[in-house]
Amino acid sequence: MNETLKLGLILFLVAAVSAGVLAFANEVTAPIIAEIEKQGSFGAIAEIFPEADDFQPLEEEKLNEIKASNNFVQEVTKALKGEEIIGYGLKVKSVGYGGDIISLIGINTEGRIVGFNVLQMSETPAVGSRIVDDPAFAESFIGKSATEKLVPVENPSADNEFLALSGATVSTTAVQAAVNGAVDAYVNYLSK
């Protein structure tokens, strides 16, 4: 009994010192980490709408209405300039080859896609990961119409075409589904 107590006490002391050190480190780093994470969530949208001066999440009621009929849209953020809404940032999720792909799609109030940005994915390196690594892919969405369904083609030129990545059909299709989910939300809810 005596020995058990002693062992327990020693382990307790070691753990207590460890907890103290970590509590101190957490005190120092937690505000910095929180700041970075906050920038991360609005940072991507701010890049798409550089002229916006404020960002607000869409009203919960409206978001739930969209979510009820749309499997892709996760979050919607309004980009505001003064009092006026100039566009929406839609966070959409779809399933790729290596799990969920979360991307951010910016649509302005004129019904044009103004930004496409993959926030998170785990696609095969050098194959599906080209949805992030190949700048031409993201660029092929810019300026396209957000009023009709988009289709992937080898040489995108029309208003409803984006770049198909050969060899990465699953990833391309997943992004297509996500973008069309955002377009759908825009056409049926946000533009009204």
Added chain:
Amino acid sequence: MKISDIFKNGIIKQNPIFVQLIGMCSVLAVSSSLKNSVTMAIAVIGVLVLSNIVISMLRKVTPEKIRIPIFIVVIATFVTLVEMLMKAFMQPMYQALGIFIPLIVVNCIILARAEAFASKNSVFKSALDGVAMGLGYGIAITILGTIREIIGSGSLWGIQLFGEGFQPAALFVAPPGAFILLGILIAIFRTVVVKRFSE
């Protein structure tokens, strides 16, 4: 044990990756690019040296029966510290390495050195052992990262090396490529380097 022996052991004779084959999970997983490899190596060296120092300092007051939980608490403390610091000051790198930073806790190299070396040797020697074993790990993951990035992505440290015509062999940045390459490297290291030093 002489200081030169500690380094010879850590980097060559008992190289954790090429000879002992321990702690390979992170080596296979994050060595797809040189930058990831070097960052991971620095994180492992940092944790290994610090945990070796503290465990060696505590070796006289650590009861035999609860040494493993004490080792784990010490190691987990340093890993959590490294994780917090990386999250705060090296955010992009933290995102690239992801789960493999917290998983340093269960990297067997660190527990193995605590048990086999730091709990039996002086603080100074334990620190050197941490550096030597960490370098052994670092050299292995750096070689792997360099070759995989050149062949698999056609770049080094994120800089493209070849012109447009180069078609990278994507197999090498994928997990099977890591296994194949690691096997080849182990064979070369054992026949060429280890043999020369054991004579």
